[in-house]
Amino acid sequence: MADKVLMKGNEAIAEAAIIAGCRHYFGYPITPQTEIAAYMAKRMPKIGGTFLQAESEIAAINMVYGVSSTGKRVMTSSSSPGISLKGEGLSYLAGADLPALVINVQRGGPGLGGIQPSQSDYFQATKGGAHGDFRMIVLAPSSVQEMADMTVKGFDLADKYRMTAMVLADGTMGQMMEPVSLDYEIGAPVEKPWATTGTKMERPHNIVNSLFLVPDELEKSNFERFERYKYIEENECMYEEYMMDDAEICVTAFGIAARVSKNAINAAREMGIKVGLIRPITLWPFPVAPYRKAADKVKEIISVELSMGQMIEDVKLASECKVPVTLCNRVGGMIPSPEQVLDAIKNAANGGAK
Amino acid sequence: MSATQMLIAGFGGQGILFTGKFLAYKGLVEGKEVSWLPSYGPEMRGGTASCSVILSDEPVGSPIVSTPDVLVAMNLPSLDKYEDSVAPGGIIIVDSTLIEREVKRDDVTVYYVPATKLASDNEMPTLANMIIAGKLLKATDSFTDEGVDAALKKVISAKRADMLDVNKKAMQIGADC
Amino acid sequence: MVVFEKPKALADVQMHYCPGCTHGIVHRLVAEVIDELGIEGRTIGIAPVGCSVMAYNYFNCDMIEAAHGRAPAVATGVKRSDPENNIVFTYQGDGDLASIGMAETVHSAARNENITIIFINNAIYGMTGGQMAPTSLPGQVTQTSPYGRDTDACGFPIRVCEMLSTLDGPEYLERVTVNNVKNVKNAKKAIKKAFQNQIDGKGFSLVEVVSSCPTNWGMTPQDALKWIDEKMLPYYPLGVYKDRSAAAEKEEK
Numbered sequence: 001m002a003d004k005v006l007m008k009g010n011e012a013i014a015e016a017a018i019i020a021g022c023r024h025y026f027g028y029p030i031t032p033q034t035e036i037a038a039y040m041a042k043r044m045p046k047i048g049g050t051f052l053q054a055e056s057e058i059a060a061i062n063m064v065y066g067v068s069s070t071g072k073r074v075m076t077s078s079s080s081p082g083i084s085l086k087g088e089g090l091s092y093l094a095g096a097d098l099p100a101l102v103i104n105v106q107r108g109g110p111g112l113g114g115i116q117p118s119q120s121d122y123f124q125a126t127k128g129g130a131h132g133d134f135r136m137i138v139l140a141p142s143s144v145q146e147m148a149d150m151t152v153k154g155f156d157l158a159d160k161y162r163m164t165a166m167v168l169a170d171g172t173m174g175q176m177m178e179p180v181s182l183d184y185e186i187g188a189p190v191e192k193p194w195a196t197t198g199t200k201m202e203r204p205h206n207i208v209n210s211l212f213l214v215p216d217e218l219e220k221s222n223f224e225r226f227e228r229y230k231y232i233e234e235n236e237c238m239y240e241e242y243m244m245d246d247a248e249i250c251v252t253a254f255g256i257a258a259r260v261s262k263n264a265i266n267a268a269r270e271m272g273i274k275v276g277l278i279r280p281i282t283l284w285p286f287p288v289a290p291y292r293k294a295a296d297k298v299k300e301i302i303s304v305e306l307s308m309g310q311m312i313e314d315v316k317l318a319s320e321c322k323v324p325v326t327l328c329n330r331v332g333g334m335i336p337s338p339e340q341v342l343d344a345i346k347n348a349a350n351g352g353a354k
Numbered sequence: 355m356s357a358t359q360m361l362i363a364g365f366g367g368q369g370i371l372f373t374g375k376f377l378a379y380k381g382l383v384e385g386k387e388v389s390w391l392p393s394y395g396p397e398m399r400g401g402t403a404s405c406s407v408i409l410s411d412e413p414v415g416s417p418i419v420s421t422p423d424v425l426v427a428m429n430l431p432s433l434d435k436y437e438d439s440v441a442p443g444g445i446i447i448v449d450s451t452l453i454e455r456e457v458k459r460d461d462v463t464v465y466y467v468p469a470t471k472l473a474s475d476n477e478m479p480t481l482a483n484m485i486i487a488g489k490l491l492k493a494t495d496s497f498t499d500e501g502v503d504a505a506l507k508k509v510i511s512a513k514r515a516d517m518l519d520v521n522k523k524a525m526q527i528g529a530d531c
Numbered sequence: 532m533v534v535f536e537k538p539k540a541l542a543d544v545q546m547h548y549c550p551g552c553t554h555g556i557v558h559r560l561v562a563e564v565i566d567e568l569g570i571e572g573r574t575i576g577i578a579p580v581g582c583s584v585m586a587y588n589y590f591n592c593d594m595i596e597a598a599h600g601r602a603p604a605v606a607t608g609v610k611r612s613d614p615e616n617n618i619v620f621t622y623q624g625d626g627d628l629a630s631i632g633m634a635e636t637v638h639s640a641a642r643n644e645n646i647t648i649i650f651i652n653n654a655i656y657g658m659t660g661g662q663m664a665p666t667s668l669p670g671q672v673t674q675t676s677p678y679g680r681d682t683d684a685c686g687f688p689i690r691v692c693e694m695l696s697t698l699d700g701p702e703y704l705e706r707v708t709v710n711n712v713k714n715v716k717n718a719k720k721a722i723k724k725a726f727q728n729q730i731d732g733k734g735f736s737l738v739e740v741v742s743s744c745p746t747n748w749g750m751t752p753q754d755a756l757k758w759i760d761e762k763m764l765p766y767y768p769l770g771v772y773k774d775r776s777a778a779a780e781k782e783e784k
Binding site (some may be wrong): 024026050052054055056058059060062063064065066067068069070072074088089092096196197198199200201202205206207208209210211 | 542571572573574575577584585587588590591592593594595596597598601604605606607608609610611612613616617618634635637638
């Protein structure tokens with residue numbers, strides 16, 4: 001076991017990507033994720049990799065598309081407004097069934113918004129994020145260690161399912177430092193017989209493409225893709241339950257909101273309130289099972305978010321509206337305080353949402 | 355749960371983030387769970403800078419320090435902004451060279467350290483922050499030679515190893531004042 | 532004895548291009564060059580969005596379909612993934628390269644990205660049915676400039692080779708056309724040079740091919756070829772706009 005080192009979340013992502021075999025990074029500066037680009041700019045030339053500051057986020061995601069077409073691990077990172085620009089490329093990556101890792105260190109929006117932490121790109125990340133029927137695997141780290149872990153996991157899942165995996169972090173996760181251990185067993189690269197690496201005159205040409213002008217062919221490609229998505233929903237959900245065994249109130253949150261919530265839950269437990277936490281780690285596929293279970297025993301679910309209430313919609317669906325689901329939130333770069341969450345818990349304990 | 359929540363605040367360029375990083379590393383080498391969270395953005399560029407450092411025996415929950423046990427204020431705006439947030443019974447350390455007013459709270463322990471003046475008197479003008487850090491460790495009963503040495507080695511790169519001694523000396527000045 | 536055959540790099544499929552369209556000629560020239568240089572097995576082509584969108588079906592090398600205008604960015608990724616081995620070309624029209632993808636074009640040129648770009652300039656959007664292109668001539672009637680391109684309202688055409696030649700980045704920029712046998716031969720020479728430059732590691736090479744679109748110009752194929760001479764070439768003069776290596780050689784002498 002290697003010594004733990006203190007790293008910023010953004011740096012942990014960059015180093016973990018390199019360990020995972022990523023040798024191509026394309027990006028465009030934007031706060032609060034620029035440390036990823038800076039780290040890559042320093043490291044890539046020393047290990048024979050490519051760091052390229054693209055002319056725009058649009059160009060960056062299309063460079064990712066190019067490298068991915070050749071079968072190699074590749075990534076880009078940005079923050080909210082930049083991810084919107086990458087939307088086109090995300091749709092094309094999905095349509096061409098190309099693996100890629102995309103990092104979104106979210107900031108407040110809409111528009112140019114602010115530069116402080118936010119979770120208001122939940123809809124964009126989990127519901128597709130651009131035109132057409134498609135999904136991305138969305139991983140929500142809640143510590144610097146998980147920033148690294150989810151990066152490695154993201155590459156694996158992207159390769160396995162030939163799709164984009166997105167690490168959905170926020171400014172806090174990107175900027176904070178915590179001890180990290182970067183000990184990973186990296187498996188053998190996935191075979192990619194579809195890659196456009198040159199025919200070597202040994203096989204028919206490969207075509208990477210998302211154009212299907214014949215409707216029933218396009219329909220078939222959509223159906224096939226969604227079969228894969230169904231399998232992912234059944235097999236790749238990740239979540240953490242904290243003190244849920246005897247919980248009568250359930251708090252749910254991801255990322256930084258989950259960490260704030262744990263403080264509040266610990267404080268509430270000291271007051272004798274039976275409250276627990278469900279923390280989704282995959283936001284898509286959304287872990288339905290723990291909510292279904294919770295809905296049969298808790299009297300209220302509190303969704304703590306740095307948005308106007310986005311994940312709450314999935315929570316309501318997953319809990320089938322069997323119990324009230326309430327929102328506890330701050331937006332615009334503000335973060336709910338443990339006291340605010342504790343108040344919401346106390347309110348629920350006292351009869352709460354009617 | 356035993357945790358120390360620290361807030362270090364001042365002007366950009368005073369080594370605020372570095373001080374926080376040093377304190378976090380000191381916790382790490384002593385086997386604690388730690389987190390370090392900076393303010394970021396344009397305010398980093400010469401405006402006010404702050405960072406939250408948490409040392410804990412348990413995994414750190416929220417990395418945001420809103421009720422610090424220890425506040426370091428290296429300029430007046432920081433003292434004005436954060437004085438009221440300090441936990442009762444907590445500690446406030448002010449750089450009394452740069453802050454002329456006294457702390458108003460009477461339920462906290464206050465240390466006035468003329469750090470900027472001490473730094474310039476001792477020909478280490480950039481190390482007022484480490485003088486304060488020395489005082490902070492002393493005030494929290496956590497100044498150990500081994501811990502300080504190990505943490506300094508972590509935050510000062512091998513290329514700048516010649517800076518180790520002067521940093522240690524600055525901390526000693528802070529601890530002794 | 533075979534005196535004329537299909538280039539091996541060209542797929543044996545029916546193309547969808549209109550009668551009289553010059554895309555077919557340029558496809559053939561690209562394929563001949565790939566054959567002659569013996570690079571089919573390591574060539575990866577990037578198709579655009581526009582009339583040549585289905586070029587990925589027409590070449591036997593590996594092919595990638597890019598989003599509209601993004602081919603140079605995709606090519607950058609492909610090239611950087613294996614710069615020693617991969618030969619990468621994009622095949623783009625005027626809307627793709629000079630309108631929606633202008634940033635990708637300019638910046639790949641500025642980086643002297645070691646790729647080859649075949650740029651078809653026929654002064655019109657063909658695939659969507661004849662709208663004004665960034666290269667449509669002043670006064671040119673199109674579906675979206677029904678009274679003729681009004682330069683007061685929608686500005687002037689963009690001369691891509693001239694514009695890119697102001698950059699220090701690119702290695703080679705030449706404008707050719709394919710409206711007669713002599714010009715076709717010259718075009719092939721330019722295309723071959725643009726690929727050879729890449730093999731030699733010289734960098735960004737772009738060949739602009741002034742082309743015809745009889746369907747959307749509303750002309751017979753013959754009239755369209757004549758229109759190139761009469762209208763297009765005066766605005767878009769043929770020639771080499773940049774050849775860094777040749778210029779350097781000349782300087783040495």
